[in-house]
Amino acid sequence: MGASLSSLTENESTANGRPGLGDIPENCVACVFMYLTPPEICNLARLNHAFRGAASSDSVWDSKLPSNYHHLLDVLPQRIYEGFSKKDIFAFLSRPVPFDDGNKEVWLDRISGRICMSISTKAMLITSGEDRRHWNWFPTEESRFHVVAYCQQVWWFEVSGSVKFPFPPDIYTLTFRVRLGKFYKRLGRRVCNFEHTHGWDLGPVQYELFTSDGQHAVSEYSLDDSDQDDTSANLKRGDWIEYKVGEFIVSRSDPATEVRFSMKQIDCTHSKGGLCIDSVSITPSDLKARRSKGVSKYQ
Known part of the structure; x- marks a missing residue:
């Protein structure tokens, strides 16, 4: 059973010619990920290359961020988050972001x-x-x-x-x-x-x-x-x-x-x-x- 599960997660089709999880297009996986929670996405990203790629897609993480997430970034120097992907931004903002001389914190x-x-x-x-x-x-x-x-x-x-x-x-x-x-x-x-x-x-x-x-x-x-x-x-x-x-x-x-x-x-x-x-x-x-x-x- 373990071998069967392993074959499903590979990028190639299974031995009997049937498609495996690795054959699902990355953009299709990304569409599914939009309906999952961030912890679920991170767990599934370990399955194969296509899932890892979809789990890093900006379109996926843009759907997880609040519409005005840039207001949270505004309290920080731009150099801190410059070049971040949407996934990086979500991970960064899920930790407390201090403002008002460190006496207030906001996070996702x-x-x-x-x-x-x-x-x-x-x-x-x-x-x-x-x-x-x-x-x-x-x-x-x-x-x-x-x-x-x-x-x-x-x-x-x-x-x-x-x-x-x-x-x-x-x-x-x-x-x-x-x-x-x-x-x-x-x-x-x-x-x-x-x-x-x-x-x-x-x-x-x-x-x-x-x-x-x-x-x-x-x-x-x-x-x-x-x-x-x-x-x-x-x-x-x-x-x-x-x-x-x-x-x-x-x-x-x-x-x-x-x-x-x-x-x-x-x-x-x-x-x-x-x-x-x-x-x-x-x-x-x-x-x-x-x-x-x-x-x-x-x-």
Whole structure:
């Protein structure tokens, strides 16, 4: 059976004169590849010369790239991608492309070729964020930006930010990635410190987003009471959790869509603290739904 399969992948016909996979014209293979995902194309490219040639065709990879992929390239010096084929461009953009002084990243999902984005807390406005009595920054390998904001103690809590980008038409979900408690390593082990964690059980935190075309979404979560939401019932203090702010729809890339977002609890009747904020993510909604539902652990 192995010999039979091997003969089918050769460029010549099989011994009995019947055509094999190697006899299929490269342009026909390329037409089929347009309906497959990038990982499937890369796997099939190993079969024979015709499949490898089709898997390198610009027409195949042009169908996998978003229509305005050049906007992702615009944030980079041209010399970096000069001479790249469409396959090279897809492979390059499937890795995070930093912009805005490295505080934001955008990339293509490797399966669907759709745009995803992450925004560091460094790119956001934090009330009293410069006062080290209230806020600190500390490095961590658990963040894609290698640094997170830590709220030690505040009365007025508000974190906000914005991004303007020519998102391709799609439905997107915006989430905040946060965690109760501060963590550090001791003798190579991850140690939890909840010394300053307080106040989050006394009232919900409000999340909000606005878009430049008038869309608005708002949600509320109690950060220190996971039993209130079935989707987070198994989560405990110390887990990174993505809280869904809401969805917005992009119907056209031009003009670019501006998204403004915030996370706040401005009830000054009690202090709160002991909270880490990592980033905001913007992801096509059905991609997000496959990985998580509502509030989830960060993967």
